[in-house]
Amino acid sequence: MPDASRPAHQPELTALFTTVHRHFHDVIVPMWQGPGWNAELALPYESLDSQHTPLPPQRYRAMACARQLYVFASLIGEVPDAVERAAALFRSLQRHFHDAEHGGWFYSIDPQGAPLDTGKDLYTHAFILFACAHYWSKVREPLVESTLNAALEVITRRFATDDGLYEANLGRDWSTCQSGPLQNPLMHLAEAFLAILSVRDDANVRQALRSLCDGMFKYFVDPQRQVMMEKPLKAVDNWYEPGHQFEWYFLLASSPLLRGGKLHTAVERSFSHTEQQGVDQQSGAVCAMLALEPQALARDATQRIWAQAEYLRALTLRPGSEGTLLRQLQAFEQHFLSPEGWNECLDAGGNISRRDMPSTTPYHLLTCYRGLADYLA
Incomplete structure (x- = not known):
């Protein structure tokens, strides 16, 4: 039965949403299934022009790979071949960006696939956590959850500070860059924590999220x-x-x-x-x-x-x-x-x-x- 406590929505709003949602499926998703995909590296190009031609690549970022992993993981069951694309993106995240020596993930690789910016930043790691949570919710593969747990462990052990917040940037070997905390990476970490809690009960993540929000209120909100x-x-x-x-x-x-x-x-x-x-x-x-x-x-x-x-x-x-x-x-x-x-x-x-x-x-x-x-x- 309809929920009588909720107002009926304007038909115009529903119709318009149907139009923009169809545009996403019919125009935007195919851009990244086809011309936006570098099949040799199994990575999305960083950007396309108005003719859907890739801009000459200067780099490929782990964060961009993770964001596309979120998109195609979310579209599993809705879009043909989304499950194959999500699997390829997950493999590429590990193949191209994981730092086997020091742990964590590089910021970027060059157009040939060699490490470019080998620094470790919270923004990238938050998106890897976010994407893996969504992907694991769809496939429930042990390797995906183990990658999620590895990202969670490295964020907690390497980036965390004493006040419930996290450093924005660290060196490849986790040495300090004196960056301190910044709002945007912390917001996406909160988003990643929420994604984890939506797929599993995790008391440590719940407490980390509460502490993060307390720290944001104390150190970032103008009184x-x-x-x-x-x-x-x-x-x-x-x-x-x-x-x-x-x-x-x-x-x-x-x-x-x-x-x-x-x-x-x-x-x-x-x-x-x-x-x-x-x-x-x-x-x-x-x-x-x-x-x-x-x-x-x-x-x-x-x-x-x-x-x-x-x-x-x-x-x-x-x-x-x-x-x-x-x-x-x-x-x-x-x-x-x-x-x-x-x-x-x-x-x-x-x-x-x-x-x-x-x-x-x-x-x-x-x-x-x-x-x-x-x-x-």
Whole structure:
């Protein structure tokens, strides 16, 4: 029976979502099954142009491989050959990027497959953890879970600090780079922890997630505005990003474990402020960066597709936002989706400012569409 406590959705919103979701399956997924795939290395090219020709490769990143692993793992059972592609991506993650000598995974390899940037960064390791959790949920293969556990162990042992947070960057041999913690890798680590908890009960991960959120509240949330800063509060030249505010909001509000906690409460309180300062009320465009003071001036008015997607996903968890959600999805389809794929970045005037399409973006589109599908279910 229908849930009488939930409002009926506008047919227009449901129809529009069907259109953009079909675009993802009919246009975007085939880009990475075909022209975006380097069969020799069994890796996705970093980026395609508007004609779906790979840009001359300068590198291949482990993070990009992991993001595509998440996409194709999630599409198992929906898209032909997704299971084979996910298996190939998982093998390539180990073959090309795993550091057999020191453990962990390299940041990147060169176009010939040799190690390029051999540093160890939390952002990459968080995405490996995230992708393996989703892949394991579909295949339940022991090797996948052992890789997940290895990533978890290396993050806990090598990156963790005493305050519940984690270093952003370390050397190949785990030597310190004095980077300290940064917001974005920590957010994706929280996302990875949530992915693990969605597929298995893990008391250590649950406690690590709670400690991480406590640390974020203490060291990254501005006491006055309640917004999440990109660097720790005492850092010079700090800023905040509306896209990341919305991304944190969705992660926190969607989790029974984190909902109602100090961090969720702060991001909830600052949601309207972030909308007022970071979203153009006429076009719906989400700007890239805001200065905290004075008057939250835009430091970068670039409109990035991932930030628009995160705002859409966040709105699905905001009561009474259906009208805004419809307008935002209309603007998203009009300005950011194209017959060739998508527009990665627009400038402040709404003109295309980046014409290539990176292999990392389908991750953002799929997480957004999953949030919309859950909302409309």
